[in-house]
Amino acid sequence: MSIVFRNANGWLLDACSLVDKGVQLCNVTSERKAASGKSHFKCCFKHECFQILKSHVSVKSSCTVTTNDSTVSDAALQRSENKSTVDCKPSKKRKRKRNDLNQGEIDSLAFHHKIRSAILEGTKSLVDAGLSCEYLSEVNDAREGPLPSQECNLAALCDMAKELPLVSEHGEDPVQFIESEDGCSTTHLDLFTRITENCMDFAMEVMLMGEKYIIPPRCAFLLSDFARMEPLVGYGKFFDLIVLDPPWENKSVKRSGRYSFLPSSQLKRLPVPLLASTGCVVVTWVTNRPSHLRFVRDELYPHWGVEVLAEWFWVKVTRSGEYVFPLDSPHKKPYEVLVLGRYRGCGHHSHSSLRKTELPMEEQRVIVSVPSALHSHKPSLSEVLSPYVGADARCLELFARSLQPGWTSWGNEVIKFQHVSYYTMEPTDTATGSLHEESSPHFSLPPPTPD
Numbered sequence: 001m002s003i004v005f006r007n008a009n010g011w012l013l014d015a016c017s018l019v020d021k022g023v024q025l026c027n028v029t030s031e032r033k034a035a036s037g038k039s040h041f042k043c044c045f046k047h048e049c050f051q052i053l054k055s056h057v058s059v060k061s062s063c064t065v066t067t068n069d070s071t072v073s074d075a076a077l078q079r080s081e082n083k084s085t086v087d088c089k090p091s092k093k094r095k096r097k098r099n100d101l102n103q104g105e106i107d108s109l110a111f112h113h114k115i116r117s118a119i120l121e122g123t124k125s126l127v128d129a130g131l132s133c134e135y136l137s138e139v140n141d142a143r144e145g146p147l148p149s150q151e152c153n154l155a156a157l158c159d160m161a162k163e164l165p166l167v168s169e170h171g172e173d174p175v176q177f178i179e180s181e182d183g184c185s186t187t188h189l190d191l192f193t194r195i196t197e198n199c200m201d202f203a204m205e206v207m208l209m210g211e212k213y214i215i216p217p218r219c220a221f222l223l224s225d226f227a228r229m230e231p232l233v234g235y236g237k238f239f240d241l242i243v244l245d246p247p248w249e250n251k252s253v254k255r256s257g258r259y260s261f262l263p264s265s266q267l268k269r270l271p272v273p274l275l276a277s278t279g280c281v282v283v284t285w286v287t288n289r290p291s292h293l294r295f296v297r298d299e300l301y302p303h304w305g306v307e308v309l310a311e312w313f314w315v316k317v318t319r320s321g322e323y324v325f326p327l328d329s330p331h332k333k334p335y336e337v338l339v340l341g342r343y344r345g346c347g348h349h350s351h352s353s354l355r356k357t358e359l360p361m362e363e364q365r366v367i368v369s370v371p372s373a374l375h376s377h378k379p380s381l382s383e384v385l386s387p388y389v390g391a392d393a394r395c396l397e398l399f400a401r402s403l404q405p406g407w408t409s410w411g412n413e414v415i416k417f418q419h420v421s422y423y424t425m426e427p428t429d430t431a432t433g434s435l436h437e438e439s440s441p442h443f444s445l446p447p448p449t450p451d
Contacts, residue, residue, distance in 0.1 A: 003383050005129040009122035010312070010366035012130050015379035019045040022216035022405035023203040026425065029212065032205065038427035043203060043214055046148055046422055049372050052318045053139050056325055056332075107290040112333065115364065119313055119335055120327065122366030127321040130368075136321040147373055150421045157209070158225040158412040161192035166230055174231045178204055178215060191223045195235050195408075205420065212420040216405040221414045226262065229271060232410050238277040239408070240393035241385060244270075245285040245378055247399060248292055264295045272304045275396060276343040279358060281389050282306045285314075285378060286337045296339045305345030310361040312338045314379070316371040324371065338367075338381075359388050377417055380404055 002018040003011050026043040033039050101109070130136035175195045178186060186206045189196060197220040198204055204215045222232050249261040272282065282301070286293050297308050315335045316324040323334035340361050369379050382395065382404060389395070400409035402417035 002380075004135045005126060005133070007125055007129070009125050010368065011384050012126040012135070013367060013369040013379055013384070014135070015369045015372065016045055016047055016050040018380040018383065019402075022219075022403075023214050023423070025428070026203040026205055026214060027200070028205040028425070029207060032425075036427050038429075040202070040428055041205075041425040042428045043205075044424050046424055049147060049374055049377070049422070050370050052316075052324060052370050052373060053320070054318055055322050104289070104291065108288060111288075111290050111293070112328075115311075115313065116327070118364040119315060119366060122313075122364075123315045123317070123323075123368055126366065126368040127317060131321055136317070136319060136370075138320045148419075148421045150419045152413060152416050152419075154223060154414075154416060155412040158192065158223060158228075162225050162228055164193055166193050166228070174234050175220075178206055192228070193224070193231060195220050195222050195231055205425075208415070213415050213418040214420060214423055215415075215418060216403050218406045219403045220408040221400075221403055222408075222410045223412065223414050224410065225412050226266070226269075229410065232408075233271050233274050235408070237275075237394055237408065239275055239280055239396040240277050241281045241283070241389045241395040242272060242276060242398065243283045243285075243381060243396070244398045245376070245400070248287045248289070250287060250289060264292065264300075267300055268303050270304075270398065272306070273343070273345050276304075276345070277394070278343065278346075280343040281385060282341050282343060283381065283385070284339045286339055288333050288336065293337060293339070301339070301341050305343060306341040307344050308339065308341045310340045310363045310365070312340060312365040312367060314338065314367045314369070317368055319370055361388065374417065374422075376401055382407070 002014045002021060004014050005012040020043075023043040023045075026041045027039060028036075028041050032041070127136060173194075175197060176189055178189070178196065178198045178200075186208055189208065191208065198215045198217060201217050203217055206213055206215055220235075222229075224231070244267075246267055247261045249263060276282070282304070284296050284300070286296055293311075300306075301308050313335045314337075317334070318324060325332045325334040327334060342358070367379070367381075367384060371377075371379070386393075395404070395407045397404065397407060397409045398411065400411045401413045403409050403415065
């Protein structure tokens with residue numbers, strides 16, 4: 001299991017194991033077969049991507065926080081808000097006073113104060129469990145190695161592909177399949193105007209646009225721009241779970257130019273009601289900007305006919321269980337928000353056999369994991385959300401940058417993190433079955449707190 005521990009506060013996840021589960025057994029290209037004499041390889045995401053060994057900001061050396069223990073009271077936090085939460089030394093700029101904050105910063109501070117105790121309590125219980133079973137531990141002899149670097153031009157290709165006619169305009173089948181015969185030949189595939197499926201029970205190494213990618217089993221994807229989602233709607237499937245990770249507009253994105261952002265108002269154009277089954281769980285990743293959170297709760301979900309049910313928090317920690325940023329940092333926070341709801345519109349009947357009753361979604365659950373060092377590489381929510389949607393639910397991710405076994409994924413960089421450069425591959429004699437249990441971490445866990 002990639003859920004290392006679960007209690008009433010939330011879940012401790014092994015995010016790297018979640019990636020590995022889908023690609024344990026991989027059928028490779030004819031070129032690799034000829035070089036190794038093996039047709040199947042064991043495939044793993046490069047673990048150095050999850051070697052987050054220390055906080056990005058050292059509280060002791062870089063900052064003097066108004067309180068130096070993690071059990072700060074609400075009263076102490078309020079006093080710190082009335083002064084300055086963090087006094088960074090050395091400082092080239094004068095400290096901003098409380099009344100220098102703009103309205104957005106004031107709203108952010110108020111939201112942080114509101115959820116702080118839930119994050120603190122939930123994270124502590126889950127980290128303590130991780131330390132107890134030695135999944136989390138002090139790492140003294142390891143080093144954060146270089147990360148895989150692969151130039152991604154997928155978004156630019158999608159932009160150019162907007163000029164191509166859709167296959168539906170010519171009455172052609174909008175779905176195409178990756179075949180396992182003949183060394184995974186894929187020269188015939190049209191990635192931009194058709195849904196591409198791997199129907200096999202194993203991952204496949206395929207050559208796409210001159211680059212090698214690892215495609216998980218039983219998954220489907222559409223590589224397209226925001227304006228070219230018609231093949232997904234025409235796919236004819238209705239989903240029990242839809243997860244969105246929108247490219248939110250913020251100052252950091254504008255400065256870095258890492259990806260194109262999308263104005264919030266444009267998200268209303270997403271055809272969620274045309275893709276959702278009745279009672280479909282909808283989950284949206286939201287930045288720590290209160291205006292985005294309000295937009296999702298008060299405008300976007302009502303526009304789609306989605307009832308808001310809960311807010312959860314993804315808390316990012318190091319291998320030793322420390323927050324990746326100080327919890328009370330006035331800049332970057334060590335958590336992100338997920339808004340969960342259910343589609344209450346006139347959807348289609350769910351195909352999931354376990355959706356006869358809806359499990360209630362508890363507020364302020366915490367998901368703790370060591371994050372990927374790769375930008376916008378979120379952990380999979382498949383195992384966490386499985387009880388709420390059913391084990392055989394149809395699942396869809398929008399604005400995806402990677403693929404998941406059994407899921408359908410869409411985005412203009414949808415196969416970005418499937419590039420072979422992010423994986424290690426070793427020959428194996430296993431030609432059938434699954435290697436999941438062989439590589440899943442086994443820890444001696446304390447008994448979970450009953451939900």
